Amino acid sequence: MSSLKKLLEIASVAAQRFIAHDGWAIASHIALSILIALFPFLILLAALAGLFGTKSLADEAGVLIFDTWPREIAKPVVNEMHRVLTEQRGGVLTVGAVLALYFSSAGVESLRVGLNRAYGLREQRPWWLTRLESIAYVICGAFAMLAFALLVVLGPLIWRNILNVAPGLEPLSLTVAIGRIGITAILLVGVLTIAHKFVATGRRSLMAVIPGVAVTLVLWFLAGLGFGYYLDRFSNAYVSTYGSLATAMVALVFLYWLAAMFLFGGEINGTVIAARRVRLQARMREKQARAQRL
Known part of the structure; x- marks a missing residue:
């Protein structure tokens, strides 16, 4: 019971910090930045995949991104x-690809702003250095997406060859189907962990960021179920309100809630870290008081 009370206290303090740090406003900034950065990132994926001689790999990587979205949002x-990915473009070193890289990095910058506030930190580095770091994250993320997509593409092919040699393993085919979901989950955990550990200024241990990552994943799962259920029954409200812009608005609102939950996860970590710091300072004062008495 005391553990539950402690968790509720942490959640309550994190919610207060979220509001005090203008969490809703920052969440809208992140949502818009991610939506603007999404298609430039896909263009960059296509350009990089073209270097390896296959555009279908970029298409598969793009599908991986939307695997965790509710079907009603992801399909359009x-x-x-x-x-976008089937259009013919020049090589990766074109003006369009360079601009795509720059605009994609804006999504990382928006995450940096939100996390710095959540952890109560202030960025001291010059803007151009943080922008270069964001661009590096985008490039590494693009290659990681292509690598994961390659696993998804090659997995079924390898499994079919295995079945040709050992047909008795066919009952395990469901495991291979679940593998795609597992790869997407690993990708999400990795992205969230990197964001909390490295995107915000300063450095935190892995154990310090796990609570926020776990809370974010749980909230995202519930949000996906809830938003999908809502759209399945009330999607006409968006169409009647926004007309041809309904798809973009639905995606923006969904990203807005995801961003708010992401920031709340950061506030959870910030609350726990602050509480540990207070306890450590109290112990230090207690030790000093004991030393003075002796």
């Missing part, structure tokens, strides 16, 4: 994504 966005 994926349709546009296919159109």
Whole structure:
């Protein structure tokens, strides 16, 4: 019971910190930045995949991104994504690809602003250095997405060859199907961990960021179920309100809630770290008081 009370106290303090740090406003900034950065990132994926001689790999990587989205949101966005990725473009060293790289990095910068506030930190580095760091994250993220996509593409092929040699393993085919979900989950955990550990200024241990990552994943899962249920029954409200912009607005609102939950996870970590710091300072004062008495 005391553990539950402690968790509720942490959540309550984190909620207060979220509001005090303008969490809702920062969440809207993150949502808009991510939406603006999304398709430039997909263009960059296509350009990099072209270096390896296959555009289908970028298409598969893009599908991986939307695997965790509710079907009602992901389907129209994926349709546009296919159109973007199948257009013929020049090599990676074109003006368009360079601009795509720059605009994609804006999404990382928005996460940095939100996390710095959540952890109660202030960025001291010059803007151009943090921008270069964000660009590096985007490039590494693009290669990671292509690598994960390669696993997804090659996995079924390898499994079919295994079944040709050992047909008795066919009952395990469901495990291979679940593998795609597992790869997406690993990707999400990795992205969240990197964001909390390295994107915000300063450095934190892995144990210090795990609570916020876990809370964010749980909230995202519930948000996906809830938002999908809502759209399945009330999607006409968006169409009647926003007309042809309904798809973009639905995606923006969904990203807004995801961003708010992401920031709340950061506030959870910030609350726990602050509480540990207070306890450590109290112990230090107690030790000093004992030393003075002796």
